[in-house]
Amino acid sequence: xxxxxxxxxxxxxxxxxxxxxxxxxxxxxxxxxxxxxxxxxxxxxxxxxxxxxxxxxxxxxxxxxxxxxxxxxxxxxxxxxxxxxxxxxxxxxxxxxxxxxxxxxxxxxxxxxxxxxxxxxxxxxxxxxxxxxxxxxxxxxxxxxxxxxxxxxxxxxxxxxxxxxxxxxxxxxxxxxxxxxxxxxxxxxxxxxxxxx
Amino acid sequence: xxxxxxxxxxxxxxxxxxxxxxxxxxxxxxxxxxxxxxxxxxxxxxxxxxxxxxxxxxxxxxxxxxxxxxxxxxxxxxxxxxxxxxxxxxxxxxxxxxxxxxxxxxxxxxxxxxxxxxxxxxxxxxxxxxxxxxxxxxxxxxxxxxxxxxxxxxxxxxxxxxxxxxxxxxxxxxxxxxxxxxxxxxxxxxxxxxxxx
DNA sequence: CAGCATCCGCTTTGATACTG
DNA sequence: CAGTATCAAAGCGGATGCTG
Numbered sequence: 159x160x161x162x163x164x165x166x167x168x169x170x171x172x173x174x175x176x177x178x179x180x181x182x183x184x185x186x187x188x189x190x191x192x193x194x195x196x197x198x199x200x201x202x203x204x205x206x207x208x209x210x211x212x213x214x215x216x217x218x219x220x221x222x223x224x225x226x227x228x229x230x231x232x233x234x235x236x237x238x239x240x241x242x243x244x245x246x247x248x249x250x251x252x253x254x255x256x257x258x259x260x261x262x263x264x265x266x267x268x269x270x271x272x273x274x275x276x277x278x279x280x281x282x283x284x285x286x287x288x289x290x291x292x293x294x295x296x297x298x299x300x301x302x303x304x305x306x307x308x309x310x311x312x313x314x315x316x317x318x319x320x321x322x323x324x325x326x327x328x329x330x331x332x333x334x335x336x337x338x339x340x341x342x343x344x345x346x347x348x349x350x351x352x353x354x355x
Numbered sequence: 356x357x358x359x360x361x362x363x364x365x366x367x368x369x370x371x372x373x374x375x376x377x378x379x380x381x382x383x384x385x386x387x388x389x390x391x392x393x394x395x396x397x398x399x400x401x402x403x404x405x406x407x408x409x410x411x412x413x414x415x416x417x418x419x420x421x422x423x424x425x426x427x428x429x430x431x432x433x434x435x436x437x438x439x440x441x442x443x444x445x446x447x448x449x450x451x452x453x454x455x456x457x458x459x460x461x462x463x464x465x466x467x468x469x470x471x472x473x474x475x476x477x478x479x480x481x482x483x484x485x486x487x488x489x490x491x492x493x494x495x496x497x498x499x500x501x502x503x504x505x506x507x508x509x510x511x512x513x514x515x516x517x518x519x520x521x522x523x524x525x526x527x528x529x530x531x532x533x534x535x536x537x538x539x540x541x542x543x544x545x546x547x548x549x550x551x552x
Numbered sequence: 553c554a555g556c557a558t559c560c561g562c563t564t565t566g567a568t569a570c571t572g
Numbered sequence: 573c574a575g576t577a578t579c580a581a582a583g584c585g586g587a588t589g590c591t592g
Contacts, residue, residue, distance in 0.1 A: 159375075160563085160584085163401060163464045165509060166471035167478070168382050168447060171454030178356075178373070178565075185365050195574050204360060206566050211575055234573065249453055250365060252445035257368030267360045274363035281364070312362060357565090357582085375584075392555055403585050408556055431554065 174220050175246065179205055180213055181253070184239070184246050187223065189277045192238035194228075203269040222246070254281045262322035264313035270296055275316070282319060283345045302345060306337030321347045371417050372443065376402055377410055378450070381436070381443050384420065386474045389435035391425075400466040419443070451478045459519035461510035467493055472513070479516060480542045499542060503534035518544045 159177040162169040175181055179202065186201040187193060193201070198210060214237060217223035222243035228234045239246075258278060275290040279300065282288075287303040298312040300319065308315050310333035318328035325339070335342055356374040359366040372378055376399065383398040384390060390398070395407060411434060414420035419440035425431045436443075455475060472487040476497065479485075484500040495509040497516065505512050507530035515525035522536070532539055 161462075161464075162379065163462070163466060164379075164471065165458070165461050165465040165467045166382075167451045167454035167458055167475040168471075169379060169454075170457035171450040172378060174454075174457070176375070176378075181369060181373075182359065182361075182366060185363075199574095204566085206568090207575070208577080209565070245453060248449040249446070252449045253368040254364045256442060256446055257364035257366075257371075260367035260371070261362070261364055264362050265358075265360070267358075268362040269360060270362045274361065274365075278364040393553085401585085403587095404555085405557065406584070 171249075174222070175249070177213065177216070179209060180217065181246075181250065183210070183213055183217065184222070184243065185250050185254075185277075187237065187239045187243070188247060188250055189273050192226070192236040194234050194236060198237065201271060201273070217243070251281060254278060258282060258320050259322065261316040261320055262313070264316075270312055275300075275312070278316075279319065279345075282347070286341075286345055288345065302337075302341045305341035306335060306339065308333060308335050308342055310334060318342075319345055368446075371419070372446070374410065374413070376406060377414065378443075378447065380407070380410055380414065381419070381440065382447050382451075382474075384434065384436045384440070385444060385447055386470050389423070389433040391431050391433060395434065398468060398470070414440070448478060451475060455479060455517050456519065458517055459510070459514045461513075467509055472497075472509070475513075476516065476542075479544070483538075483542055485542065499534075499538045502538035503532060503536065505530060505532050505539055507531060515539075516542055 159173065161173045164170075175184065182202055183198065186198055190197065190201065195210070199205065199207070202210065214223060218225060221240055223237055224240050226236050226238060228236050254277060258281065261278060270292055272290055272292045275292065275298065276288070279288040279290055289301050291299045292312065296312055297309065298315045299307055299309040300315060301307045308318065310328070311331065314323065314328050314331035314333045317323035317331070318325065318333055323331065325335075329335075356370065358370045361367075372381065379399055380395065383395055387394065387398065392407070396402065396404070399407065411420060415422060418437055420434055421437050423433050423435060425433050451474060455478065458475065467489050469487055469489045472489065472495065473485070476485040476487055486498050488496045489509065493509055494506065495512045496504055496506040497512060498504045505515065507525070508528065511520065511525050511528035511530045514520035514528070515522065515530055520528065522532070526532075
């Protein structure tokens with residue numbers, strides 16, 4: 159990316175990580191740990207292969223990502239965040255948090271990956287043991303510890319959990335709640351949050 | 356910006372604010388409050404005028420910025436963050452924090468604005484009453500309350516304050532400290548921080 | 553002057569194909 | 573598996589012009 163040429167901390171950060179795709183690569187490495195090139199491609203659907211190669215080179219040159227040889231007998235290359243790269247966690251976290259209300263809208267062109275949703279749910283309720291599972295037709299099952307599970311279309315389940323849908327509306331949109339409904343309500347942000355985008 | 360088409364909170368956030376210049380416009384509005392178009396241009400040196408107009412339209416459409424008529428007799432337009440826009444503060448803050456170590460390097464093409472530095476210094480030491488002043492030839496004076504002032508070339512002063520320079524090296528690089536040196540040392544991050552970029 | 557819109561050359565991106 | 577190569581299309585930067 160062309161430099162902003164500003165003696166400003168935000169601009170200098172964006173000089174390094176402001177390119178298209180760059181922060182999503184960091185997201186993948188934060189959520190999944192060390193990845194192979196192929197894993198990254200799977201977690202970044204739509205990225206051009208040459209761009210991924212370019213970005214990884216840039217990130218390596220910036221000291222954010224390091225390549226390492228995987229232990230035998232795997233014989234492949236792994237990409238991993240350096241300590242400096244891991245310090246981008248608050249950046250990814252704040253973006254994830256700010257974007258949560260936008261999850262109430264799902265377009266039919268949107269790719270879905272389970273680890274993205276797990277990440278979002280941990281951000282939503284850091285003190286609840288949430289886990290997400292996606293199956294092939296886009297249905298989502300979220301387990302709230304062993305107390306409850308919420309299942310249904312991803313958009314509706316997330317709509318309920320980010321507070322954009324009331325329980326009744328979510329049920330009308332195909333969501334079923336098994337187990338303790340109160341456990342689910344602990345997860346949903348308090349009224350007034352999230353602010354409508 | 357073209358959508359990433361991912362059902363992920365980070366990707367959806369970047370669909371909205373990931374365009375070039377967009378987060379720097381938000382930075383300006385967070386640091387300075389409501390701004391005129393001309394003020395924004397001054398705070399974003401190098402931006403093409405059509406791009407600024409485009410971005411402001413996009414941000415308005417996304418509910419992040421609102422236009423308002425300035426009270427008479429000024430008769431101009433003010434651009435201001437909406438509540439949803441103000442919630443980007445943690446995003447800007449985390450980027451600013453991550454970028455702090457990069458302030459140890461200043462290129463001679465870098466534009467300098469006092470409010471950028473004031474913002475960075477507040478992030479560096481939220482509990483210290485720091486204020487920054489820049490004069491025309493790029494010299495910087497930082498006041499640590501009434502206890503001390505640090506002055507010299509911007510890069511050297513910031514290098515000292517972000518911990519990239521020892522006091523002796525900073526002095527050799529043209530920095531002078533007036534008043535209580537201990538007050539300055541309170542500001543500088545503890546040893547081992549910042550990590551070398 | 554404030555707030556844009558238009559035009560144009562250049563760079564970056566996206567899509568696809570190909571390779572060690 | 574881990575990338576390169578190629579090329580059309582989109583985005584960006586810089587200059588300039590227009591309108592109230």
